[in-house]
Amino acid sequence: MVDLRAQRQRIDARISAAIARVLDHGQYVSGPEVDALESLLARRLDGVEVVACSSGTDALFLALQSLGVGRGDAVIVPSFTFVATAQVVAQCGAVPVFADVRADTFDLDPESLASVTGKSLDGLRLAAIIPVDLFGHPADYLAIEEIAGEVPVIADVAQSFGARSAAGAAGAVGTMAATSFFPSKPLGCYGDGGAVFTRDGALAEVVRSLRLHGQGRHRYEHVRIGINGRLDTLQAAILLEKLEIFDDEVRRRREVATRYEAGLGHVVRTPAVRPDVEPSWAQYTIRVDNRDEVAAALRGADVASAVHYPLPIHKQPAYCGFPVAPGGCPVSETLSNQVLSLPMHPYLQPDEQDRVVETVRLAVA
Ligand SMILES: *Cc1c(COP(=O)(O)O)cnc(C)c1O
Numbered sequence: 001m002v003d004l005r006a007q008r009q010r011i012d013a014r015i016s017a018a019i020a021r022v023l024d025h026g027q028y029v030s031g032p033e034v035d036a037l038e039s040l041l042a043r044r045l046d047g048v049e050v051v052a053c054s055s056g057t058d059a060l061f062l063a064l065q066s067l068g069v070g071r072g073d074a075v076i077v078p079s080f081t082f083v084a085t086a087q088v089v090a091q092c093g094a095v096p097v098f099a100d101v102r103a104d105t106f107d108l109d110p111e112s113l114a115s116v117t118g119k120s121l122d123g124l125r126l127a128a129i130i131p132v133d134l135f136g137h138p139a140d141y142l143a144i145e146e147i148a149g150e151v152p153v154i155a156d157v158a159q160s161f162g163a164r165s166a167a168g169a170a171g172a173v174g175t176m177a178a179t180s181f182f183p184s185k186p187l188g189c190y191g192d193g194g195a196v197f198t199r200d201g202a203l204a205e206v207v208r209s210l211r212l213h214g215q216g217r218h219r220y221e222h223v224r225i226g227i228n229g230r231l232d233t234l235q236a237a238i239l240l241e242k243l244e245i246f247d248d249e250v251r252r253r254r255e256v257a258t259r260y261e262a263g264l265g266h267v268v269r270t271p272a273v274r275p276d277v278e279p280s281w282a283q284y285t286i287r288v289d290n291r292d293e294v295a296a297a298l299r300g301a302d303v304a305s306a307v308h309y310p311l312p313i314h315k316q317p318a319y320c321g322f323p324v325a326p327g328g329c330p331v332s333e334t335l336s337n338q339v340l341s342l343p344m345h346p347y348l349q350p351d352e353q354d355r356v357v358e359t360v361r362l363a364v365a
Pocket residue numbers: 055056057058081082084085132156158159179180181182192193194
């Protein structure tokens with residue numbers, strides 16, 4: 001699905017040198033590359049505060065904890081997403097409430113959201129909303145923030161770093177945002193990593209403390225219950241090198257998406273792009289009614305494909321007891337039977353892509 005080898009060939013010497021520098025200075029934890037990464041990301045996002053951390057999941061957890069989300073609270077999340085979005089809510093002791101998504105863009109449906117915010121939550125306080133920029137397409141933050149009012153919005157930008165919409169760049173939108181540097185995300189390291197973003201300096205300070213066991217003014221004073229949520233120096237060093245080519249890689253992903261749209265737009269349901277959005281194309285996900293046949297045809301042609309995601313969260317054994325929007329999540333349920341992600345990465349060659357397009361065309365004919 002993602003060709004990390006082609007990327008490595010491109011920047012191999014630089015990555016090796018960056019790793020060697022960390023091995024030389026030996027500050028494997030909280031080394032200078034972590035500060036440099038936070039500053040560079042902050043500059044990219046026009047002064048947003050950046051707290052690098054151990055994963056995208058931890059980034060979401062730190063954001064919720066910094067807002068004081070806990071028992072007695074409800075947090076609205078889309079049902080059609082990666083499980084981490086809902087998991088962190090339950091881990092805080094709060095109740096995830098599942099809203100539906102839009103069929104065309106796969107992201108949180110403002111109407112379904114409004115149907116939850118408009119109803120009583122059985123005595124729970126609505127503490128946050130977590131829209132997800134699924135597959136790299138930013139959610140409709142202008143509509144969502146209007147519905148949210150005073151309720152904090154935490155943007156799950158694990159898949160959309162590098163994307164933007166009318167509301168701003170992914171990471172710079174919402175009360176807070178959380179991203180992931182997992183290898184297969186648009187900006188990936190060589191292991192686990194993530195970051196929390198916020199314009200609120202006080203919240204950023206709380207996240208920094210929570211990331212470091214809830215540290216206070218000095219190393220052995222603990223003013224809150226935190227986690228060990230640091231990003232490794234080696235991963236920060238790798239990310240600094242990858243950022244050098246990141247804008248070019250996002251541009252190439254957009255070219256790949258354009259070619260898919262030209263080849264498949266008339267034969268299957270291709271992902272819609274809201275007019276104000278420039279996606280980062282973490283995934284290119286089509287909708288087909290005969291998914292098993294299409295996937296088998298791709299396998300036969302030695303082409304990778306994947307199902308993101310085969311079961312909406314509100315149908316998962318561990319989550320089916322949590323509340324769902326008044327109208328349910330019928331779109332999430334339908335999508336989970338139709339979606340198929342095709343190979344998408346910056347180094348996908350036109351001839352390889354032609355083979356994917358041709359195989360899908362034959363399989364749906
Ligand atoms: C990957 C992902 C996460 C979790 O990130 P990790 O770094 O794997 O912990 C959270 N939300 C979404 C939407 C993701 O795709």
